[in-house]
Amino acid sequence: MTLFRNLxxxxxxxxxxxxxxxxxxxxxxxxxxxxxxxxxxxxxxxLVGFDIDIAKALCEEMQVECEFVTQDWDGIIPALLAGKYDxxxxxxxxxxxRKQQVDFTDRYYTSPVAFMAAKDSDITEVTPEALAGKSVxxxxxxxxxxxxxxxxxxxxxxxxxxxxxxxxxxxxxxxxAVLVDKFVGQEWIDSAGAECCxxxxxxxxxxxxxxxxxxxxxxxxxxxxxxxxNAAITAIRENGTYKEINDKYFDFDVYGE
Amino acid sequence: MSGRETAGAAAEKPYVAATLIAPEPPPPxxxxxxxxxxxxxxxxxLWVAAAAGLLAFLAREWNPELLARYGPSxxxxxxxxxxxxxxxxxxxxxxxxxxxxxxxxxxxxxxAAAYGYVYFFRGTPLLAQTFLIYYGAGQxxxxxxxxxxxxxxxxxxxxxAFTFTLNTAAYQAExxxxxxxxxxxxxxxxxxxxGLPRAIIFLKVIAPQALVTALRPLGNEVxxxxxxxxxxxxxxxxxxxxxxxxxFSRSFDFQVYLxxxxxxxxxxxxxxxxxxxxxVRLTRHLQRAQAAPKAxxxxxxxxxA
Numbered sequence: 001m002t003l004f005r006n007l008x009x010x011x012x013x014x015x016x017x018x019x020x021x022x023x024x025x026x027x028x029x030x031x032x033x034x035x036x037x038x039x040x041x042x043x044x045x046x047l048v049g050f051d052i053d054i055a056k057a058l059c060e061e062m063q064v065e066c067e068f069v070t071q072d073w074d075g076i077i078p079a080l081l082a083g084k085y086d087x088x089x090x091x092x093x094x095x096x097x098r099k100q101q102v103d104f105t106d107r108y109y110t111s112p113v114a115f116m117a118a119k120d121s122d123i124t125e126v127t128p129e130a131l132a133g134k135s136v137x138x139x140x141x142x143x144x145x146x147x148x149x150x151x152x153x154x155x156x157x158x159x160x161x162x163x164x165x166x167x168x169x170x171x172x173x174x175x176x177a178v179l180v181d182k183f184v185g186q187e188w189i190d191s192a193g194a195e196c197c198x199x200x201x202x203x204x205x206x207x208x209x210x211x212x213x214x215x216x217x218x219x220x221x222x223x224x225x226x227x228x229x230n231a232a233i234t235a236i237r238e239n240g241t242y243k244e245i246n247d248k249y250f251d252f253d254v255y256g257e
Numbered sequence: 258m259s260g261r262e263t264a265g266a267a268a269e270k271p272y273v274a275a276t277l278i279a280p281e282p283p284p285p286x287x288x289x290x291x292x293x294x295x296x297x298x299x300x301x302x303l304w305v306a307a308a309a310g311l312l313a314f315l316a317r318e319w320n321p322e323l324l325a326r327y328g329p330s331x332x333x334x335x336x337x338x339x340x341x342x343x344x345x346x347x348x349x350x351x352x353x354x355x356x357x358x359x360x361x362x363x364x365x366x367x368x369a370a371a372y373g374y375v376y377f378f379r380g381t382p383l384l385a386q387t388f389l390i391y392y393g394a395g396q397x398x399x400x401x402x403x404x405x406x407x408x409x410x411x412x413x414x415x416x417x418a419f420t421f422t423l424n425t426a427a428y429q430a431e432x433x434x435x436x437x438x439x440x441x442x443x444x445x446x447x448x449x450x451x452g453l454p455r456a457i458i459f460l461k462v463i464a465p466q467a468l469v470t471a472l473r474p475l476g477n478e479v480x481x482x483x484x485x486x487x488x489x490x491x492x493x494x495x496x497x498x499x500x501x502x503x504x505f506s507r508s509f510d511f512q513v514y515l516x517x518x519x520x521x522x523x524x525x526x527x528x529x530x531x532x533x534x535x536x537v538r539l540t541r542h543l544q545r546a547q548a549a550p551k552a553x554x555x556x557x558x559x560x561x562a
Binding site: 074075077078081097100101137140141146158159160161165168169171172173174 | 392394395396398411413490491493495502503505506507509
């Protein structure tokens with residue numbers, strides 16, 4: 001019994017010691033790690049990309065310690081709600097559907113979506129009518145995937161766990177077109193997909209489809225963190241840190257109008 | 258003493274008791290409150306409470322809008338599961354027979370080939386096999402086109418069904434060869450003594466007895482395939498589980514998983530009943546006399562239909 005009491009006392013002491021450390025604030029950030037150039041895992045397991053650099057800059061601005069957690073895209077919101085991390089910095093579009101579950105900060109960039117197709121493809125128009133009967137793909141649970149499911153009922157819609165797999169099937173000729181975030185598609189077309197594919201048709205910029213830009217998702221009761229991050233986004237926009245990161249990846253301003 | 262005399266003596270003094278003890282029911286078992294009974298009842302109550310909790314959750318969270326939106330896609334997912342599993346289990350059975358024959362063969366070459374096949378498909382994950390065949394085929398488009406096979410491998414459902422067939426064939430081959438080995442050698446010898454050809458011995462004597470042994474493991478394999486078909490969603494074939502995940506990732510409503518669980522239960526329960534009926538039919542020669550008229554009636558009905 002004495003041993004038990006000693007242990008309990010030790011545990012209580014430890015808990016008290018840990019409390020101030022927690023108050024110093026450690027923000028855990030969830031990301032996907034499979035979405036170049038925004039977030040990806042290098043071959044030695046390091047997280048790199050625009051999202052990651054922005055998150056690090058924001059944490060520095062807020063003077064908090066940040067820890068990254070990778071999570072599959074399909075489960076990224078449920079894991080936030082379950083408290084596995086406190087914020088999602090993973091190129092998530094701010095949409096009405098998602099707002100019912102999570103809160104968003106202000107946007108930190110904007111991205112249209114666009115169709116990619118094989119270079120020798122006869123696709124010129126990308127309306128649902130023009131793509132009827134064709135096979136179109138996207139990553140599942142993304143704005144692209146949701147848009148295909150909602151508006152392209154006449155096409156054969158195929159949904160993939162990651163963007164890489166949709167790209168592989170476009171290259172293999174299983175898909176006639178892939179709907180993707182413009183910058184992510186651009187990165188692929190500039191590198192691995194250079195030989196096979198190109199963008200077709202007009203970009204889709206309708207906010208009903210692409211939402212109000214890309215934001216950081218938080219749990220709905222986390223107003224304090226949201227205010228802090230919003231202030232930090234404004235600060236890095238103003239002090240040039242944002243531009244520095246932007247120029248590392250793009251030759252134009254991804255923040256948008 | 259000669260044999261004839263013994264027989265005569267037995268007829269005079271039959272070894273049958275003149276009076277029989279009247280049959281009695283066994284004494285009533287002592288039903289007393291033991292620790293094990295209390296623990297068992299408590300645990301049972303826990304499960305009942307959990308089930309009641311789930312039902313209450315479903316009733317409270319019941320969302321007809323959600324059902325209208327995602328119900329049809331869940332049902333279409335169920336259909337994909339049923340199609341994929343029935344196709345691959347049937348084709349797999351057809352493929353499993355030559356493999357099982359190879360496993361039983363005395364020929365070293367056939368034996369090694371069948372063993373290698375089973376070894377590979379049981380030794381690697383179904384997920385890896387599905388990836389390998391689907392995206393592997395994508396890498397070899399030109400040679401496949403030249404061979405006139407691309408139309409087949411272009412379609413994701415075909416690739417999934419093909420992989421599942423190869424996979425289940427390996428497991429089924431092991432079930433069949435084990436069951437066939439389990440039939441006593443005397444059954445073969447008896448058939449040969451009657452001058453029956455090997456094929457007839459196999460079909461009429463060995464196979465019916467082997468099927469009794471194979472039936473339950475085969476049922477397990479089909480149930481594993483029903484659950485394993487969720488793997489097909491990595492290659493864009495959205496079965497029941499895939500559609501459920503998709504619905505959850507848009508609605509974030511946990512109850513879609515409960516609906517999926519209910520649909521899986523219905524599916525497995527239907528299968529269980531089919532298997533029970535098949536077992537009654539296959540073991541009708543082992544049933545006791547009282548049960549026989551019922552079985553005969555069931556058999557007669559099947560023949561009539």
